[in-house]
Amino acid sequence: MNILRMKIFALSTIVLFFSLIFSGRVSAIDVVATATPPIIDGENNEAQWQKAKWLPIDQVIMGGPLSKQDFQGQYRLLWDANKLYLQVEIVDDRLVDFNxxxxxxxxxxxxxxxxxDEDASGGNHQYSYNAFAYHIALDNQVVDITPxxxxxxxxxxxxxxxxxxxxAPHKIIWEAAISLYSDDFDPTKSNSPVSLTAGKKVGFMLAYCDNDNSEVREHFIGSKDVEAVNGDKNRGWIDASVFDTLILSE
Ligand SMILES: [Ca+2]
Ligand SMILES: [Ca+2]
Ligand SMILES: [Ca+2]
Ligand SMILES: [Ca+2]
Structure with missing residues (x-):
């Protein structure tokens, strides 16, 4: 390769890198490890959370303009060999469980x-275990769609x-300890969660369905801006390619 070609190659690589960043397609979140698992008690009472950075839940995927009284959210993550740990701070003016x-x-x-998405593969997961869209209800039960x-x-x-x-009674702390299952998960067999190691990439996104007074949810607010297809941003439950990528760091 002559010098001119090398320069053109280097320049085009830099242009591609920055265009991917600014188009939002490269989106990685570093997650720090914890030696001691946090206590899952809905209280922000562990020193280890202070190592983790708050990230916003502020992208309106469904619903009209959103007021600060109606919903505000932020989250942070930690990991160890066994689990991913999530702490979410939510402000919601009314908590409802109509169904x-x-x-x-x-x-x-x-x-x-x-x-x-345990292996950050991306791709369709609507009726497969390629990725999960776990819905945690106010009674702490976890639901998703099966194949x-x-x-x-x-x-x-x-x-x-x-x-x-x-x-601040409209503010809640929600904590979760999450086991990661690979795409060969089979509910008819016994399954072991995947062990986590530094450097591992995991597809991840967070959202909140907010209903206060209506027959159907009023807002769906996510942690990531999803590019609309045919005017629809609600693609996370179908396509794991719209998730962020977590990188588990030391
Ligand atoms: Ca706690
Ligand atoms: Ca609300
Ligand atoms: Ca996958
Ligand atoms: Ca609500």
Whole structure:
């Protein structure tokens, strides 16, 4: 390769790198390790959380303009060899669970939704275990869609607990310990969660279904701006390629 070609190659690589960053397609989040797992009790009472950076949940995926009283959210993550740990701070003016059956219209109640793609493969996961779209209801039960196109509980994948802030009753802390399952997950067999190691990449996105007074959810607010297809930004439950990428660091 002569010098001119090398220069053109270097320049085009730099242009590609920056165009990917500014188009939002490169989006990686470093997650720090913790030696001691946080206590999943809905209280921000562990020193280890202070090592983790707050990230916003502020992208309106469905619904009109959003006021600060209606919803505000932020989250942070930690990991160890066994699990990914999530702490979410949510301000929601009214917590509702209109559909009592955990498998019935769970997305129209206040719900924390954790999108997870264990191997960061991206791609369609609507009716497969290529990735999960775990919906955690206010009763802490965890639901997703199966390959048989039914709704099922995955309560042993995520342990969670939320609690109101006594000084700010519309604010809650929601903590979760998440086991990661690979795409060969099979509910008819016994499955072991994947062990986590430094450098591992995991597809991840977070969202909140906010309903206060309506038949169906009023807003769906995510941690990542999803590019709309045919005017629809609500693609996370179908396509894992719209997730962020976590990188587990030391
Ligand atoms: Ca805690
Ligand atoms: Ca609300
Ligand atoms: Ca996958
Ligand atoms: Ca609500």
């Amino acid at each position: 009592a059956d955990p498998l019935d219209k769970y997305w129209d109640d206040d719900t924390l939704e954790i999108f997870l 048989e196109r039914t709704f099922a509980l995955f309560n042993d994948h995520i342990e969670s607990r939320w609690k109101r802030d006594v000084n």
